[in-house]
Amino acid sequence: MRGTLNLSRSRVKIAANIAEGRADVPIKHTYAEHGDACRAANALDVVGDRWSLVIAREVVLGPKRFADLLASVRGITPSVLSERLRTLQAAGVVEPVVLSDLGRTRAYQATPWGRGLESVLESLGRWYSAGPSPETAGGMTPDGVALAMRTMAPPGWSSGPALALTLHDGRLSDPPSFPYTVDSDDGRLTVTPGLPAAARTSIRADATAWSEVLFGTTSLAAAEHDGGVVVGGDRSEAARLVKAFRTPAA
Structure with a gap:
């Protein structure tokens, strides 16, 4: 049978x-x-194909248009993206939605089950970082940086005013901007989609430049001088955020 x-x-x-x-x-x-009943192996049948987890990364925090995904998932072709979205939708990982803009734009977002892949991405990132050659090359997408901030959130983040963070992908000719709120919840730093109702400090940045400030070797002052990062309002809060991520514990 x-x-x-x-x-x-x-x-x-x-x-x-x-x-x-x-x-x-x-x-x-x-x-x-x-004949392999291992659930980890069967999970690979769902998201183990090339591009699938990267697509999931881009829709975990919120819906994305097809064009946004095509720009964010570097190297993928329109036909392969269409095929992967069909497969992920059939598996229950992503679902189509209609945005509330004037054009009623079609987009894709992670299902509640699909959003559970954030912990998988977090574990993969930490696993790779602990490896013999953790260095990477290339750039970062806005949601990729936001998820990295959530993964590497420094412990003991003291409560303070929320920061408004707006990121774009400077590798694109006319990149859309993606807003986030950096806040705290029970002593842990949080990064959520959407801008805060009020913020004393605002940060607008190219996603790759901001990632180099938080996780690389670029200083905040150098990134500001180059124009990759623009800080408005209380700069000391932005500096405090950077310092928290630069500590050995983080």
């Missing part, structure tokens, strides 16, 4: 490939079809 079921699934995949003009694409079998 098991062999018959697997054969039927393969035939369905072959038919789908033929219908899409991809008859020469090798059929991929799932871990379940190979």
Whole structure:
């Protein structure tokens, strides 16, 4: 019975490939079809394909338009993005939504189950950081930096006025801006989508430049001088935030 079921699934995949003009694409079998009941292995059937976790990273904090995802998921093609979104939607990881703008724009967001992948991304980031070569090259997306801040949030963050953080991806020709609120909750720093109702300090920055200030070797003053970071209002709060992330504990 098991062999018959697997054969039927393969035939369905072959038919789908033929219908899409991809008859020469090798059929991929799932871990379940190979008889592996490990739930970690079966999770890889859902998000183990190239790009899938990166797409999830970009929709965990809020909805993104197809064009936003195409720009943020570096190297992906429109056809592959469409295929991955269909697969993730069928698996229950993402769902389509209609934004409340005048154009009623279609977008994609993580489902409640899909948002659970943030802890997976956090664990992967910490695992890679503990490896023999944790250095990386390239840039960061706004939500990528926001998630990194949540992952590496320094302990014992003292309560204070919320900061308004607005990030954009300077690698794009006309990048959209993404707003966040940096605040505290029971002694832990929080980063949430959307600007605070009131803020004494505002930070506008290129996402990569801001990541280099928090996690790299660029000083806040140097980033301000280069124009990658612009601080408004009480600069001491921005400096306090940077110092917290630069401590060895963080």
